[in-house]
Amino acid sequence: MGKTLAEKVWDDHLVVKGVDGAPDLLYIDLHLVHEVTSPQAFDGLRLAGRPVRRLDLTIATEDHNTPTLDIDKPIADLTSRTQIHTLRKNAEEFGVRLHSLGDIEQGIVHIIGPQLGLTMPGITVVCGDSHTSTHGAFGAMAMGIGTSEVEHVLATQTLPLTRFKTMAITVEGTLRPGVTAKDIILAVIAKIGTGGGQGYVLEYRGSAIRNLSMEGRMTICNMSIEAGARAGMVAPDQITYDYLKGRAHAPVGDDWDTAVAYWNTLGTDADAVFDAEVVLDANTLEPFVTWGTNPGQGVSLSENVPDPALCTDLNDRAAAERALEYMDIAAGTPMKEIAVDAVFMGSCTNSRIEDLRAFASIIKGQTKAEGVRVMVVPGSARVRIEAEAEGIDQIVKDFGAEWRFAGCSMCLGMNPDQLAPGERCASTSNRNFEGRQGKGGRTHLVSPLVAAATAIRGTLSSPWDLDNAPKSDDELVVL
Amino acid sequence: MEKVSTVTGIAAPLMMSNVDTDQIIPAQFLKRVTKTGFEDALFHSWRQDPDFVLNRAEFQGARVLVVGPDFGTGSSREHAVWALRDYGFAAVLSPRFGDIFRGNAGKQGLLAAEITEADVEAIWAVIAASPGIEITVDLLARTASVGEITVPFAIDDYTRWRLLEGLDDIGLTLRDEDKISAFEANRESWRPRTLPVKAS
Numbered sequence: 001m002g003k004t005l006a007e008k009v010w011d012d013h014l015v016v017k018g019v020d021g022a023p024d025l026l027y028i029d030l031h032l033v034h035e036v037t038s039p040q041a042f043d044g045l046r047l048a049g050r051p052v053r054r055l056d057l058t059i060a061t062e063d064h065n066t067p068t069l070d071i072d073k074p075i076a077d078l079t080s081r082t083q084i085h086t087l088r089k090n091a092e093e094f095g096v097r098l099h100s101l102g103d104i105e106q107g108i109v110h111i112i113g114p115q116l117g118l119t120m121p122g123i124t125v126v127c128g129d130s131h132t133s134t135h136g137a138f139g140a141m142a143m144g145i146g147t148s149e150v151e152h153v154l155a156t157q158t159l160p161l162t163r164f165k166t167m168a169i170t171v172e173g174t175l176r177p178g179v180t181a182k183d184i185i186l187a188v189i190a191k192i193g194t195g196g197g198q199g200y201v202l203e204y205r206g207s208a209i210r211n212l213s214m215e216g217r218m219t220i221c222n223m224s225i226e227a228g229a230r231a232g233m234v235a236p237d238q239i240t241y242d243y244l245k246g247r248a249h250a251p252v253g254d255d256w257d258t259a260v261a262y263w264n265t266l267g268t269d270a271d272a273v274f275d276a277e278v279v280l281d282a283n284t285l286e287p288f289v290t291w292g293t294n295p296g297q298g299v300s301l302s303e304n305v306p307d308p309a310l311c312t313d314l315n316d317r318a319a320a321e322r323a324l325e326y327m328d329i330a331a332g333t334p335m336k337e338i339a340v341d342a343v344f345m346g347s348c349t350n351s352r353i354e355d356l357r358a359f360a361s362i363i364k365g366q367t368k369a370e371g372v373r374v375m376v377v378p379g380s381a382r383v384r385i386e387a388e389a390e391g392i393d394q395i396v397k398d399f400g401a402e403w404r405f406a407g408c409s410m411c412l413g414m415n416p417d418q419l420a421p422g423e424r425c426a427s428t429s430n431r432n433f434e435g436r437q438g439k440g441g442r443t444h445l446v447s448p449l450v451a452a453a454t455a456i457r458g459t460l461s462s463p464w465d466l467d468n469a470p471k472s473d474d475e476l477v478v479l
Numbered sequence: 480m481e482k483v484s485t486v487t488g489i490a491a492p493l494m495m496s497n498v499d500t501d502q503i504i505p506a507q508f509l510k511r512v513t514k515t516g517f518e519d520a521l522f523h524s525w526r527q528d529p530d531f532v533l534n535r536a537e538f539q540g541a542r543v544l545v546v547g548p549d550f551g552t553g554s555s556r557e558h559a560v561w562a563l564r565d566y567g568f569a570a571v572l573s574p575r576f577g578d579i580f581r582g583n584a585g586k587q588g589l590l591a592a593e594i595t596e597a598d599v600e601a602i603w604a605v606i607a608a609s610p611g612i613e614i615t616v617d618l619l620a621r622t623a624s625v626g627e628i629t630v631p632f633a634i635d636d637y638t639r640w641r642l643l644e645g646l647d648d649i650g651l652t653l654r655d656e657d658k659i660s661a662f663e664a665n666r667e668s669w670r671p672r673t674l675p676v677k678a679s
């Protein structure tokens with residue numbers, strides 16, 4: 001019997017095969033580090049007198065706590081400042097490569113790995129952050145880990161892990177204009193639920209996935225964790241290689257050829273069997289948005305807020321009722337009538353250059369809805385510079401939106417970028433949990449295109465709802 | 480992790496049962512960025528009381544805590560073990576431990592030894608007669624001796640082996656160090672590197 005992509009990558013990293021129910025010991029090719037989950041790991045090393053085993057497979061950045069304004073001033077919040085200073089101290093003491101605030105390679109940890117060409121097919125990637133699943137878009141096995149595991153990887157460059165189950169998410173067909181990778185993944189999570197992927201590594205397949213850019217594939221893999229999955233993957237292909245080639249850390253010369261030859265063998269074998277399979281029709285998909293307080297509580301933008309009374313599962317019903325109360329919306333309300341106070345364009349889900357281009361293509365020459373706060377936060381310093389070279393910053397400013405420095409920002413509000421209690425936000429991020437973007441804040445997860453149209457109209461909208469709606473499909477930048 | 484075979488030091492009696500991890504270390508200390516330096520956090524609220532056992536002169540520098548049943552129940556915070564360790568405790572004797580606490584203790588080199596309630600009472604009596612007396616906890620023999628008495632204690636074989644060998648999770652993995660090195664030696668050169676490789 002053949003093997004799946006996930007099984008091939010796993011097997012190629014086995015250092016010790018676990019027997020009698022013991023976990024496998026896996027080698028880790030790339031360890032990404034940030035300021036929130038690393039301090040106790042470094043302290044553990046210090047305590048035991050251990051060095052970092054492979055400094056050349058480790059890289060750190062500052063993202064969760066960093067301000068997106070006045071980045072040259074000292075950080076006002078004490079906890080944030082301490083975490084960042086602790087990372088700087090640890091990086092220096094142990095010799096870890098660190099990209100600090102102000103550095104051109106600084107940015108959200110899941111944006112900079114691919115940007116530097118460090119994330120590549122067939123490798124294992126870990127980071128003390130659940131959205132590490134992003135890197136699976138390259139055909140890597142990428143997993144989020146806890147702080148004691150961060151210490152374990154720093155010390156040994158390996159991790160004991162129990163084997164997973166495999167699930168195929170097959171998306172066939174052609175996306176309509178205005179429908180994006182974000183809509184695919186929101187629809188997948190609504191379909192399988194926030195626990196549907198538990199214990200599984202998801203492999204996204206089918207023509208709709210093959211036609212996505214790397215940015216789109218990263219958006220999809222990023223949110224695998226919101227379906228409860230251990231990881232999400234897409235088999236590498238020419239689109240992957242074209243994205244990777246020439247990047248700072250991409251293989252060159254013979255190494256490149258050897259690598260591509262190997263990467264071409266990674267795709268799931270025709271006779272491999274998945275433990276589960278889910279199928280989604282891309283042809284009928286519409287822009288998808290969330291109405292509730294978990295990423296699985298979503299509907300098409302053209303639909304109404306669902307009625308909890310129609311939930312057959314009692315737990316789901318109670319959760320839906322509580323969510324509607326927190327979100328302060330009534331069942332039956334058309335999603336398009338929901339007015340927002342803020343729009344957040346950013347996060348590791350949607351803050352790459354392509355996302356910013358898509359957003360800018362819709363707001364260009366428009367003015368934002370009155371009273372709506374619109375914030376655009378590039379995923380990395382490099383993305384910011386690239387966008388500025390293309391004039392995107394000016395489009396954003398002319399529109400009346402704020403153009404910020406790179407970081408996680410309002411995705412989780414560990415820095416001052418937060419919603420006020422009761423404020424409602426259309427956000428391109430990945431989590432709509434209660435209080436995630438600020439205490440009492442209300443989040444609707446949307447694609448960059450929906451975020452842009454919503455910023456113009458002030459209510460949840462798609463580009464097709466605009467007065468000057470694009471006349472033809474070609475006028476829309478499609479992700 | 481250091482190897483543990485015997486622990487000798489002053490025994491401090493904590494004459495209470497159901498000491499949960501919130502009592503061992505309150506939540507306010509969980510915001511810290513270190514894995515060490517929690518000695519001041521240990522039993523934080525109780526230590527406000529000048530008569531609390533750890534505030535008494537005879538028990539300064541105590542290394543073994545002798546406590547009633549159900550020690551370390553409640554929240555899974557590993558900080559509880561760190562706080563005991565940072566304060567200087569190397570062993571805790573109790574008739575019953577919270578499961579997660581016992582697991583965490585084993586991983587961090589803190590000896591959590593189960594003795595009967597009658598033996599706890601007996602040890603408390605010896606300490607009451609001569610406060611500041613030293614106790615010896617012998618992991619090889621699985622006994623604790625103080626004054627004239629020696630009592631047996633229970634600890635599972637796996638944890639005992641890890642303590643005797645000085646193996647934490649990382650230490651366990653590093654027993655396969657040769658396999659890790661062999662794997663590394665065969666690693667293809669196209670795989671990512673974050674630093675330039677130094678010419679050797």
Ligand code: SF4
Binds near residue numbers: 129131408
């Ligand atoms: S952008 Fe949001 S989801 Fe992504 S790493 Fe930062 S906080 Fe986590």
